Amino acid sequence: MLRTFKADLHVHTCLSPCAEVKMSPLAIIKQAKACGVDILGICDHNSAENVAAALQVAREHGVHVLPGMEVTSSEEVHLLAWFDALEPVQQLQEIVYRHLPGENEEETFGMQVIANADDEVLGFNQKLLIGATTLGVREIVEEIHSLGGLAVAAHIDRESFSLLGQLGFIPGDLVLDALEISPALSHEDAMCKYSFSLPLLQSSDAHKKEEIGSCCTRFLLERVSIEEIGKALRGREGRKILRW
Amino acid sequence: METIMTLTEVVERLGLRVVTPAGSGDSKVTGGYTGDLLSDVMANSKAGNLWITMQTHQNILAVAKLKDLAGIVLVNDRQPNEETMRKADEEQVTILSTGESAFSISGRLYRLLARP
Numbered sequence: 001m002l003r004t005f006k007a008d009l010h011v012h013t014c015l016s017p018c019a020e021v022k023m024s025p026l027a028i029i030k031q032a033k034a035c036g037v038d039i040l041g042i043c044d045h046n047s048a049e050n051v052a053a054a055l056q057v058a059r060e061h062g063v064h065v066l067p068g069m070e071v072t073s074s075e076e077v078h079l080l081a082w083f084d085a086l087e088p089v090q091q092l093q094e095i096v097y098r099h100l101p102g103e104n105e106e107e108t109f110g111m112q113v114i115a116n117a118d119d120e121v122l123g124f125n126q127k128l129l130i131g132a133t134t135l136g137v138r139e140i141v142e143e144i145h146s147l148g149g150l151a152v153a154a155h156i157d158r159e160s161f162s163l164l165g166q167l168g169f170i171p172g173d174l175v176l177d178a179l180e181i182s183p184a185l186s187h188e189d190a191m192c193k194y195s196f197s198l199p200l201l202q203s204s205d206a207h208k209k210e211e212i213g214s215c216c217t218r219f220l221l222e223r224v225s226i227e228e229i230g231k232a233l234r235g236r237e238g239r240k241i242l243r244w
Numbered sequence: 245m246e247t248i249m250t251l252t253e254v255v256e257r258l259g260l261r262v263v264t265p266a267g268s269g270d271s272k273v274t275g276g277y278t279g280d281l282l283s284d285v286m287a288n289s290k291a292g293n294l295w296i297t298m299q300t301h302q303n304i305l306a307v308a309k310l311k312d313l314a315g316i317v318l319v320n321d322r323q324p325n326e327e328t329m330r331k332a333d334e335e336q337v338t339i340l341s342t343g344e345s346a347f348s349i350s351g352r353l354y355r356l357l358a359r360p
Binding site for chain 1: 262280282283285286299301302303306308325
């Protein structure tokens with residue numbers, strides 16, 4: 001039976017240097033639960049090291065977590081990746097790490113905290129997660145798809161780090177699954193402004209606790225999986241995106 | 245006021261390397277535009293401008309074509325990938341390159357085109 005799921009598919013954790021330190025996996029899941037969010041996409045910049053903890057907490061609290069990542073391409077375009085399980089996102093992380101130069105400077109960019117499910121600090125990621133990989137947009141999208149994930153261009157309405165801002169228009173050879181709108185635009189405005197053949201969805205891009213669930217997409221699905229969300233994006237078999 | 249030069253003259257005077265000679269060297273360089281955000285270049289560059297950028301994605305060719313730019317200068321010795329090279333031939337867009345930074349080559353182009 002199909003039912004509605006409220007999804008915030010772009011949320012950062014304390015691993016992202018630009019996110020609040022109190023965005024621990026535990027705090028995020030509790031906040032999502034309190035806001036009635038059914039599906040949470042954990043998408044830190046160029047890393048997925050807090051996904052395992054988020055998955056563990058999510059199971060305990062009855063929230064679905066999609067293991068994900070926000071990858072920065074060589075063109076400085078932000079791309080979102082979502083998967084069904086921890087393994088493929090870790091494989092993507094391996095590829096990303098091999099193509100991500102530089103070291104983080106905490107004082108300039110912020111701390112990159114790796115946490116466990118009990119809100120304890122396990123360590124600090126030393127890579128320059130805020131930086132760009134040397135992978136082009138097409139290479140990244142192809143890697144995401146070959147690992148069984150969905151590939152989405154992040155916050156296309158923003159000028160910085162967006163597909164449209166950096167590259168002017170959607171490259172003809174790029175096979176994306178959807179386009180994400182930032183919370184800056186309303187549903188009506190986004191529908192008026194963009195007439196792409198790709199589906200639009202919206203998420204909070206939360207860097208602070210109170211932003212979680214502030215901007216969601218509602219999906220009509222049978223259950224939570226990449227296959228079901230993929231069907232909803234394509235409007236297949238009754239699965240669809242409802243008004244966000 | 246600016247001096248109008250042909251692309252070939254500008255290439256010689258600035259010591260640029262020609263990566264894809266597809267476009268016309270006789271086209272007039274009306275000025276320059278420097279930027280890596282293609283949305284900005286689409287909005288603000290003018291026909292005949294020489295575009296200085298470090299962006300190498302193949303979308304640069306469509307932008308150059310759309311805005312009728314004189315050519316593209318890639319800075320810091322950045323090289324376009326094979327696909328961009330192939331497309332440049334197809335689209336008849338001249339790609340040039342330099343080891344200089346965007347700041348330095350923009351300054352030199354400005355001095356070259358500005359009347360004393």
